[in-house]
Amino acid sequence: MLDIRLLREQPGFVKEKLALVGCPAAEVQAVIDADARRRELIAAVESMRAERKRSSKSIGAMKPGEEMEVAKAAVRALGERMASAEKELATVEAEFQAMMLELPNIPHDDVPPGPDDSANVVLRSGEPSREFDFDPKPHWELGEELGIIDFARGVKISGTRFYVLKGDGARLQRALITFMLEVHSSEHGYTEIYPPAMVRAECLVGTGNLPKFGDMLYRDAEEDYYFVPTAEVPVTNLYRDEILDAATLPVKHVAYTPCFRREKMSAGRDVRGIKRGHQFDKVELVKFTKPEESDAELLKLLADAEDIAARLGLQSRIVQMCTGDLSFTAAIKYDIELWAPGCREWLEVSSCSNFRDFQARRANIRFRHGKDRPQLCHTLNGSGLALPRVMIAVLETYQCADGSIEIPEALRPYMGGRERIAKG
């Protein structure tokens, strides 16, 4: 959510910035108009309330009698007028809030302009991690031949976009999760969190998934719980409605969770393999920082996530999103992509974003220096990394001509010291 004061005071600036992310000026103007109506009503209602308070107090000091009854009747009439003004205010306020929640974040000045993903900028690109003297296979072939990914049974028990990991496949994923958690918590200084994977709607409003992107989410309608689409949601909301001590910032968390997404928007895309499923595992990095530190902290977070790819010996590149390809909530965003030599594509395994105070305002996450007034934090996050796609990159990069997989050295301690996954 944006600061309403900014919209009031610099409407031209806001319209210009939001036009870059595809939000029409009329939408901004509608919010500004609603705010003006809202404030008029607030002033009217509050002055009536003040008057009623004064009058009621004076009634309390009166002796019972005719004078008191007259005064009571007068306040009752005022109360009725007030109630109707309050009702109108509530309507306008609700409309105003709803519109505020639909406005996207303002892009950071460092974001390159551009209409869509064609204008994204590849900031750096790693060298190929190996040469192939044979034709590398896609992971769905490797996984099936090795008996470590079972697509047919995944479909049988749950349907399309589900799969089963078996034996060394399941173990490899577990090794990756443990490895990532270990590196981030022991070496990069993130405190590990094991959060709930089901949350209340408010949490999703806080992170910006609701109200706009509800069709991405699974939910238990009876209990009104949502299944998290990413650990970003529960972890960011850890400090919702709290005021953190400035001395504790930046707060850095790493969390592993399963993630659940309906993927309605991407129907028909990435249907082969394990690239895009309704359920997947992810290790997520989340930071809470002071405003002046968030830019630098984002680069550190990106480096921490990249480090995982480097240690696994995978070819990676960093892509900066242009204004037209930013997510709703991000002010600036870098993707980490891994090269998958078998399916011959770059796989997005992390989006590292600075949301500045956009989520913090929605979720009311603040910090304070001593006795100063509380200020909104900046929130940042990025995957570190998303499991199934890292699995794809590992399987396809480390495949051998005989169809076996060499286990990357970094993972061997988590795979019982083994060096190879072979058929059997």
Added chain:
RNA sequence: GGAGAGGUGGCUGAGUGGUCGAAAGCGCUCCCCUGCUAAGGGAGUAAGGGUUAAAAGCCCUUCGAGGGUUCGAAUCCCUCCCUCUCCGCCA
């Protein structure tokens, strides 16, 4: 799932219709005093919003949430949520 108790400021906790944004204590901040330390004295100590160029000031909201009664609600009534205790069940 059954029975009971309860949700008040950073914490403990008083408060059953008005002068209560809320006693008292603890904690915290500042000042004074005591040659250090301990102790003591005094003052202060919520958040959000409106008005304002901004501040001060003034005003409004908030005692789990929502609704109701009333001139007036932390206080009375209803609904919901949550916490705790005991029992049942269960990884």
